[in-house]
Amino acid sequence: MKTVNISDVTLREISHLADAGLGFNKIIKIARLFDQLGVDIIDCPPIENLQEDSLLLKSLAAVLKQSRLAVPVGVTAEQLEQTCAALEKTPDARLQVMLPVSTVMMEYELHLKPSQLLELTRTLIEAARNHTNDVEFIAEDATRAREDFLQEVVNTALDAGATSVTFCDRQDGYLPYEFSAFIERQLANIPRLQEVPVGVQCGSNVSLAEANSLAALDAGISVLKTSVIGASGICNTINLARLERLRSDLPIKTRLEATLAEHLADQILVLATPDSERSPAAVSGKGLPEATAEESEHVFTSEDGADTINAAIQQLGYTLNAEDQLRVYEAFQEIAAGKSVSLHELDVIVAETSMQVSPTYTLEHYAVTETSAGAFCQIRLGLEGGILEGLGSGNGPIDAAFSAIERIVGHRFELDDFQIRAITQGHEALGEAFIRLRYKGLLFSGTGLSTDIIGSSIRAYVNALNKIANEESIQSR
Known part of the structure; x- marks a missing residue:
C-alpha cells in the first residue's frame, strides 16, 4: 500500500484575502488542529513582517509535535534572505521556491524570458540549500507550460539541490486521464524524479480536483496538496475532508487520523474561513458547523x-x-x-x-541593539530588592527581548497570543501590547502601555510573568 504525504495549503492560500482576519491566536489554533489531524506539512504564507512573522513561526514550531512548516522564499535574493532570517529559530522548516513556468505567466508576473527563469530557479534553490537541506520546487502553472521547458526547469531545480517537486494544475486544464498521462510523461522524461518526493496541487474550477489528484496518485506521485477550504470558491484545491472520505476506498495510507478527520477539518474550516465567505454551501458538503463566539465575533x-x-x-x-x-x-x-x-x-x-497581583518582577531597564547579525536586548528585572540581568538575541528587538526575559527566569513560555495596537494618534502615540502565555495548561495574559512598542511588549510580558509567579506562589503554600 502506497504511503501518501499531505501538505495543506489553507494558511497560504487565504493569506491574500483582506477579510481573512487570521490573528496570531487563530493561526496557532489552526496549526495545532492540523498537527492533531496528522498533516505532514503546513504551507505558510510568505514572510511580510520580519519581526512579527519570526515570532509567529517560532511559536508555531514550538506547538507542533508531528507536522512541519513550509515557507515560500519569494522571487528575489532579498526576499529569500528575509525568509531565512525569520526561520532562524525554526531550523526544521522547509523552504519553497514557487515560480510560474508558462510563457505567459513568466513574462506577466516576473517579466522574465525562459533563460532568465532558469537562472533564477538555480540561484534561488542554491541559496536556499545554504540554509536548509529541505527545499521544495513548485511549478505553479505546470500544465500551461511547454513540456520541454517544464522538464528543463525541473532538471535545473534538481541540479541546484531541490529535494522535492510539485506540479500545479490550478485551472483544471486537464481531464483525469489527460492529467495522469501528463504526470507519467514527466516521471518518464525526468528520471531523477524517481529519487525525490513528487506532488501535485490540483485546481477545482470545474470540480475535477479529486479526480485529477487520484489520477496523479495512480500515475506515481506521493504527495498531495490539500485545503480545508478547497473547492469552496475561496481556494480551488482538493478538499482535505473529502480526500479522507475517499481514502478508505483507495490503496493508499496517510498519517491522517481517520476517526477525527472530518470533525477536526470542520473546526479548522470555521477558524480559517473569512466571515464574508461563510455560507451553508461549505466545503465539507454538510454545511458549516455552528460558529463559536470567537469566530462569529459575538x-x-x-x-x-x-x-x-x-x-x-x-x-x-x-x-x-x-x-x-x-x-x-x-x-x-x-x-x-x-x-x-x-x-x-x-x-x-x-x-x-483579573489576577492583579503585587509584582514579583519589576522592569528596571532595557536596551536594544540591532545589527546585520540580528537584534540583541539587555534587560534588568528587579526581584526582592536585587537585580537580575539577561541578554537575549532574536530576529527582531521584541523577539530578542522575550528571549532575554526567558533567560532571566530560566524558562521558555509558550506564546499563545501577541498583539500590538496604537490607542492614540500622533508622534507620541501610545501603543498597547497584549500577550498571552501558556504555562502548565493555564493561560496568563498581560498588557503594557508605552510610546515605544518594544517597551510596551516587554511590560506586557512582565505583567503576564508576574501572574505566573503569583500562581506558583499560591500552589506552593
Whole structure:
C-alpha cells in the first residue's frame, strides 16, 4: 500500500484575502488542529513582517509535535534572505521556491524570458540549500507550460539541490486521464524524479480536483496538496475532508487520523474561513458547523449577565476564581454601559483586571541593539530588592527581548497570543501590547502601555510573568 504525504495549503492560500482576519491566536489554533489531524506539512504564507512573522513561526514550531512548516522564499535574493532570517529559530522548516513556468505567466508576473527563469530557479534553490537541506520546487502553472521547458526547469531545480517537486494544475486544464498521462510523461522524461518526493496541487474550477489528484496518485506521485477550504470558491484545491472520505476506498495510507478527520477539518474550516465567505454551501458538503463566539465575533452588552460573561471567559481559555470573575464583570459593566463589547475587548478586560497581583518582577531597564547579525536586548528585572540581568538575541528587538526575559527566569513560555495596537494618534502615540502565555495548561495574559512598542511588549510580558509567579506562589503554600 502506497504511503501518501499531505501538505495543506489553507494558511497560504487565504493569506491574500483582506477579510481573512487570521490573528496570531487563530493561526496557532489552526496549526495545532492540523498537527492533531496528522498533516505532514503546513504551507505558510510568505514572510511580510520580519519581526512579527519570526515570532509567529517560532511559536508555531514550538506547538507542533508531528507536522512541519513550509515557507515560500519569494522571487528575489532579498526576499529569500528575509525568509531565512525569520526561520532562524525554526531550523526544521522547509523552504519553497514557487515560480510560474508558462510563457505567459513568466513574462506577466516576473517579466522574465525562459533563460532568465532558469537562472533564477538555480540561484534561488542554491541559496536556499545554504540554509536548509529541505527545499521544495513548485511549478505553479505546470500544465500551461511547454513540456520541454517544464522538464528543463525541473532538471535545473534538481541540479541546484531541490529535494522535492510539485506540479500545479490550478485551472483544471486537464481531464483525469489527460492529467495522469501528463504526470507519467514527466516521471518518464525526468528520471531523477524517481529519487525525490513528487506532488501535485490540483485546481477545482470545474470540480475535477479529486479526480485529477487520484489520477496523479495512480500515475506515481506521493504527495498531495490539500485545503480545508478547497473547492469552496475561496481556494480551488482538493478538499482535505473529502480526500479522507475517499481514502478508505483507495490503496493508499496517510498519517491522517481517520476517526477525527472530518470533525477536526470542520473546526479548522470555521477558524480559517473569512466571515464574508461563510455560507451553508461549505466545503465539507454538510454545511458549516455552528460558529463559536470567537469566530462569529459575538458582542456583549450591559444586558448580559455574569453567567454569560463567565462562560465567554472560559471559552477564551481562562480559569478565574470567584473574586477575579466578579472584578472582570464589574469592569465589563462599566464599559458596556456606553458601548457593546467584542470578544477581543473582553480578552483585554480580563488581562487588565483579573489576577492583579503585587509584582514579583519589576522592569528596571532595557536596551536594544540591532545589527546585520540580528537584534540583541539587555534587560534588568528587579526581584526582592536585587537585580537580575539577561541578554537575549532574536530576529527582531521584541523577539530578542522575550528571549532575554526567558533567560532571566530560566524558562521558555509558550506564546499563545501577541498583539500590538496604537490607542492614540500622533508622534507620541501610545501603543498597547497584549500577550498571552501558556504555562502548565493555564493561560496568563498581560498588557503594557508605552510610546515605544518594544517597551510596551516587554511590560506586557512582565505583567503576564508576574501572574505566573503569583500562581506558583499560591500552589506552593
